[in-house]
Amino acid sequence: MTDTETISETTSETCADSRTRAQRANQARLLSEQADRYAVTLESVISVLRSSSMDDRGARETATQIAATALVRLRTATDDHLDALEPVAGAFSRLKEDVQPLVRFGKLDVEFVEPPTNGRALPGDVAHAARAIVRNVLLMLANAAEAQRSRVHWDCDGLNLLINIRDDGRGETQPHDDALRPVSEHVTALDGQMTVSSTPGWGTEMSISIPLDPVSAPAPLEGLPEVSGREQEVLNELARGARNAEIARTLGITEHTVKFHISKLLKKAGARNRAELISLMH
Template sequence: MAEDARTPASRSAAAEHARTVAEQADRHALTLESLLAALRSTRLSDAAARAEAVEIASAALVELRTATDRRWSTILEPVSGAFSRLRADLRPLVRFGDLDVQFVEPPATGRALPGGVAHSARAIVRSAVLALVDAGAARRVRIQWDCDGRNLLMQLRDDGAGTLDVHDDAIRPIAERVVALDGTLAVASTPGWGSILDVSLPLDPVPRSAEAPADADLTERERDVLRLLVTGVGNREIAGGLGISTNTVKYHVANLLRKQGARTRAELAAFTSRA
């Protein structure tokens, strides 16, 4: 049956399933990165590394087995408590990995976070940190949370190459998750100095549905990029398929988002499919 014929309830269930799968994937990736960090650590003996790996794996199994029993979407978490859980998530990677993660504690007072927002916020930060680990250029990252009463404000600042962009393949899944929560993501980079990711998540998101303009004035090259983008491939694949640079692809994608009134590549692909 065509996707457009699905009911709002079925689309919501599908979106929730996709989010759950994505969150499980980045949590498992974090566990594997932590295991590798412990086993590769030059500060641990073989026996100590094995013991640490067993502890990490055991904790991950306990977390996996109890995940389905959680009612995280119906509870409230203080900002400081949610941040402490994030630190616990990242502790093995921080302890044994090459990335120096610095945590700036949020204020102890203020409005508590809805459980769903706190859960998603930790998943977003974990994904961002793993993206930095995979990139391999950053040696230090600072994580800071705050709450202004209406939004959870998160910032990650690294000392990497300073080439990150909101349209990069590594950042794209994070951006899509943020937008799915009706939040905002901004990336500011300075070559040679690092990048700053600013994320704002509303504590009381308002459901909304965006519609694409009826007739968008697209250039021939933009149509070429769009045709490949809707297949789900990344910027490098699009660049290779069209014989252009990845920076040119980013430029065209930014124009497509603006012209089509979309906030993410996923929305852009959905608008195009409906059209």
């Protein structure tokens, strides 16, 4: 085999590996989206069954309708093209559809402030992440049962998607709370920024900025002891916001093994948590 043939074969293998990695990442994102929707659906059903404004028959019928609608949506999932652009207003409308049952039958009153219709279109992964972020926050508020009202506002400055979420809860939420970890990791994975401002007795405001331009691929951490190939694969998955179960499915390993690799990476990097590790990669 000539040198040219060897280079050509190596290049082909590299391209095939890249395509496989992209397919796995896309599948993991779809699974994450489905998990978010399951959580919203279950919380909506529970809210209906607990509602004091409905009789037993009405509650059962409404809960059945919510579950049936979610099942139809699952069978006709439309999130399989995450690389496509979504108009910002359309992406926001999909968010409202996702959480509509939770808002309608839950105890949390949510006000949605529409984004400008002429805003720059959102890349599919940004639109997906933005919806997941807001759903996670609203679920957190609903489960905590401390806030009565929340306000969700999207805007676009041409370079970033701007998300603002306010609530009238106790005002005790802190940026490093465990409940906010999925949100902070999602934001960090997209090279975004998040600030949390809480005022005791007045509520909490979260301001999130997500860049619309593609995120550069994570590079190996410099100055560390040698990072193995498997550890680098785990880093890549962490960088896009994947959770342990998703990483395990994507890489074909157990969650215990994922935790083992993350623990080793944290020690090598001297990082205190996953979010800090992801930040060091960028």
